[in-house]
Amino acid sequence: LRIPNPESRIPAAREFDLIERIRRRVASRADVVLGIGDDAALLAPPAGQLLVAAQDTLNIGVHFPPDTAPADIGWKALAVNLSDLAAMGAEPAWCLLSLSLPLADSDWIDGFLDGFCALADTHEVALVGGDTTRGPLSVSVAIHGFVPPGQALVRGGAQPGDEIWVTGDLGDAAAALAAGAAADARLRARLDRPTPRLAAGFALRGRATACIDISDGLLADLGHVLAASAVGAELEIADLPCSAALARACSGSQRWQFQLAGGDDYELCFTAPAARHSDIAAAMHAAATPATVIGRIVTAPGCRLSAPDGSDWQPPRRGYQHFSEVSE
């Protein structure tokens, strides 16, 4: 038996200081009956809506490079969770934050809160509880929102004939990760400060037949939709949306790899009947969210990729293998 060192917990006084720093910075909401400072938060859900809940953790060296600025870690930890609500068509409300830190560093916390609170305030999300502990740097957020019964966007509703859409551009974050210190600043910003597509998700209520956010790469995440819906897909590589920065950084099959198999985009991939194309386009325009049709849902399982010259194409990276295992 090895005994953990009791001193390796953050000392109570320092933890108290960290929690006070957090409490002073967070905004509240009328539906928060009791926020930070007791054993649990007391919250008043709106009558007649479903609670939508998710939890995602970011670990140093796995989900963000070790040199990531504290403010960017704060932003991203909340963004990836808000992205899950966006993919459900939910309206965000509350979050819990569990923060493991090697040191009770007040400067680090203040920087972290700059990014976290900027995004929380933009979307009127109240931080209502959680904990701070000593450990390798890790940030776990539990997010809560609402959606009316029957209006949530789920993975299982895609139908043959549906168009497949994605918001924004694909591949920027993966290209930034691969380029390291040489990464273009616009690509790196997409890795560090992803935009949760909440307005788009909200606008897709009653419109999309299926929806997911792209955290592990388009093929992997679309694969979950195909598996849940028991359908297949055909994608046009030439139609994959590409930022100007990505177009400058790389081309051809390297670019396709980033767009198809790169993670951390946090765009939405959704399906909708082709007959609703104009309605979807108008809804995305109203939500100020670029959106592009990249292919269609078919009956045959699997995902077929058409290169710009019309030939079939297989991405060499094994992300696609995992996708195949999941979807077929």
Place this chain on the structure above:
Amino acid sequence: LRIPNPESRIPAAREFDLIERIRRRVASRADVVLGIGDDAALLAPPAGQLLVAAQDTLNIGVHFPPDTAPADIGWKALAVNLSDLAAMGAEPAWCLLSLSLPLADSDWIDGFLDGFCALADTHEVALVGGDTTRGPLSVSVAIHGFVPPGQALVRGGAQPGDEIWVTGDLGDAAAALAAGAAADARLRARLDRPTPRLAAGFALRGRATACIDISDGLLADLGHVLAASAVGAELEIADLPCSAALARACSGSQRWQFQLAGGDDYELCFTAPAARHSDIAAAMHAAATPATVIGRIVTAPGCRLSAPDGSDWQPPRRGYQHFSEVSE
């Protein structure tokens, strides 16, 4: 810029297997509209109740010894969160689980689920979502329950003249931690498998004036009640509940240290008017929960300890200093 290795994420196929193993083991509830398997869970809160939410993380070497069995880690990760609901008088319902693992080890997961699901099933808690990531072993749980408006137990209601109660025994877990491999099995079981006092918390609705769970030690946690209530306390050391195993393991000031400043007990400390003593005793008996009066709330701030010989006593360990900083 150092680039994290994309391969250091758990490969998608292995993560899918882990999630499938989890999904197969967890029970559902009628109020879970959509559980594990989409971007977020869809839940139906009961009308007219408040949602009670908390999140606590356990890190290896900080919150449990590295040799702790996977089943005990699973149990404890849920228990410490259920303990927060107990301290609010809440009825548990749903949880999210974020699991960071150095390896996608299916045997480890199965063991973890043995402990986690045993406790979840006992209290009818449904695991509805979360994530699995690669990283140093860390378990973060977000817990959700309900309480009628106005009936939650909070920290700020203690009044001069109230009796101070604790459930169960104090100090066992700290004594096990200090004894390491030589620890008595009953003490070690209290460290590894704490009992969340949900029935007691439920029974204290409308009875206790303040309540908290003892995770950081009696003095530290009672200190939060005193600070929130702007009162002080007098404790009788002779009245601190002591298990037979702790009495055999140590005596005198060493035992008092464990009882007063040891963490990980996960008992409840609560206050109630002295005039309600018989009612509280009957309610605890009905909840099958041992409970003991250990002192009283006074107007003067701080916490005075009376040794069995009637003299004042100061614990030497600095846990008390933190408590003083917090409460005075």
